[in-house]
Amino acid sequence: MADDATPARDYRETVFLPDTPFPMRGGLPKKEPEIIEGWAALSPKGLYGAVRAKRQADGAPLFVLHDGPPYANGAIHIGHALNKTLKDFVVRSRFALGYDVDYVPGWDCHGLPIEWKIEEEFRAKGRRKDEVPAEEFRTRCREYAGGWIEAQKVEFQRLGILGDWWNRYATMDFSSEATIVAEFHKFAASGQLYRGSKPVMWSPVERTALADAEIEYHDHVSPTVWVKFPVVWRRKIEKLKSPQLGISGSSLLVKREEPELEGASVVIWTTTPWTIPANRAISFNPEIAYGLYEVEAMETDLAFEPWAKPGDKFVVADKLAEDVQKAAKIASWRRLKQVDCKGLFCGHPLREFADGYKFWVPLLAGEHVTDDAGTGFVHTAPGHGQDDYLAWLNNRASFDEANEQVDSDPELQELNYERLDPEIRNTVDPDGAYVRRWVPELASLPDEWLHAPWEAPASVRARAGIVLGQTYPMRIVDHMAAAEEARSRIFALRRDARHAAEAEQI
Structure with a gap:
């Protein structure tokens, strides 16, 4: 009976699928590098350079994408990938719309994270930050940032991000610093520069100012208060x-x-x-x-x-x-x-x-x-x-x-005591309580001399234990004499014939 059984049918013969050269699997770990190599062969600046050369030859309008740079202190993570991929959507879509797209990637190289990494390196060698010369410390920071710029650049290109990677910028480049100084001088030359101040966060550990972006706040519950x-x-x-x-x-x-x-x-x-x-x-x-x-x-x-x-x-x-x-x-x-x-x-x-x-x-x-x-x-x-x-x-x-x-x-604060002349002071502080409280050096002077000790007879000052220039400062300006001299000079000028002639013209 077994020999007479009908063999099972292979139903794969009944399925008609289209014939395609695409492999069954993507094989992206192998395929993506081949694609990127193919782009790189299109021009000295790869696919980006080839497309841009074509747009410039056609006289296409310019589109510039300004890049907020990543920080050069480690390998890229998913945040970097998302950021650069979204920007790549913009670059590629603008190219597709016929624009000449200028996109120059860059890196931020200044700030605390890089300094902290270098401090850790020196501490591992038994050296504190304040024991390392500034020039040596800065040189090592530059080397550290430069190494991560190159590493991140390779990683971004591996993601297929289009851009002028051959002319990348970095905030630590001397050309960038020179440009910043030049622009700063333009502000100074045009009178727009002024010196101001603002409250800043300070790191007592790092002994340096902190940017707002470098601050992380722990959750903290505080009582609300009513204050009178x-x-x-x-x-x-x-x-x-x-x-x-x-x-x-x-x-x-x-x-x-x-x-x-x-x-x-x-x-x-x-x-x-x-x-x-x-x-x-x-x-x-x-x-x-x-x-x-x-x-x-x-x-x-x-x-x-x-x-x-x-x-x-x-x-x-x-x-x-x-x-x-x-x-x-x-x-x-x-x-x-x-x-x-x-x-x-x-x-x-x-x-x-x-x-x-x-x-x-x-x-x-x-x-x-x-x-x-x-x-x-x-x-x-x-x-x-x-x-x-x-x-x-x-x-x-x-x-x-x-x-x-x-x-x-x-x-007495309300009356600006120190601004007033002696005669007015006598009406404000007739018994000298204010002076005796806040200028105890004059406490022993009689009331009549208390507000003008320099006018007191030498014998009176001696009995009060006051020696001008020693126990009590000499008078800096004789206000009455200075006022009289000023008035004399003004009136003398007015009497001058040249002044009269000029005043007549005015």
Whole structure:
């Protein structure tokens, strides 16, 4: 029976597939290098050079692709591959659209990663960075970067990326540095160059400045804090006149009386409590309505001591008043008045804890302040961020004006005591309390000579233990004599015939 069985049919004979020279498998590890070799044989600059030569011969319009360069400090990874492949889409598609594509790949060779690798090399040999001469260190950095440029260039070409690899650029090339210097000189020659400053990150380990891109932040949970800045005074410009002293008008800062603000505090809310020691200002928005609120009663049975108490007065944005009330556990408070924040100055919250914080904190107008959350005020620490720094830079006069005498008594600080002439000082400090407190060398002088010790008789100065030029400095300028000399010179010039003739022409 087995011999009579019909043999099984081979059904492969019934399947009709197209005949193709393509192999069953791609064999890309072998095939891709052959393709790249074929491209390379097309011209001295490979496929890129051949296509570009054809476009230039046809007078095609130019398309330039500017490359943000990779960093020359290791083999390429998937991020490099994705970046360069996407750029290759642009190059090839523009070629296909008929453009003459100019794409010059480059490398960034400056920065901390390369320095760190070289430091590791020297440490392995028992040498610290500060023990290595700068020229030797820089030379080794150049060699390290140059080696990785060549390695990455081969890897990018292996990916089939089209570009002018034969004229690659690197930021460390002397030609690149010379171009940068030349462009820099153009700015200088055209008057566009200025010297400024900005807050930068600093690595205490590397002892070098860090770029923003070199900073990685660990996740950190910080408590939010509400901070009270006591209102100290408000700026008001007044003019003094003293015919006896020949003064027609002298500007000075004085306190503007506002009894309602006595004992009040501007409240800020921040999620970065560690920046409070660096606070130098408070920003407000002139478009926001602010009010003065007085606490009448606090919530009871609290598990902690709140930062507000009955009788406290706070300045906050009206829109956020209810939120502040809830956060402070205030049962009830009343609005006393609207507050114009312009010209207000506060004391630093750490003023009572350290002498270094005895300066005034001005309120500065800023459009970046919103009333979406917090109190409607933004605490400003110029050393902790570019935005705060710019706010300080744009309002530097307010800082300087407020803190010309950072250690002086508040009441006399407001009157710019040191700016005033003796006769006016006598009305401001009639009993000499200010001078005796802040210039103890003059404490033993009688009141009548206290504001002008150089005019005191020698016997009076001797009894007070004052020796001009030794225990107390000599007067630098005799203001009255200098003023008289200046007036004499001006009047003499006006009496000169040449001056009269020139004035007549004008």
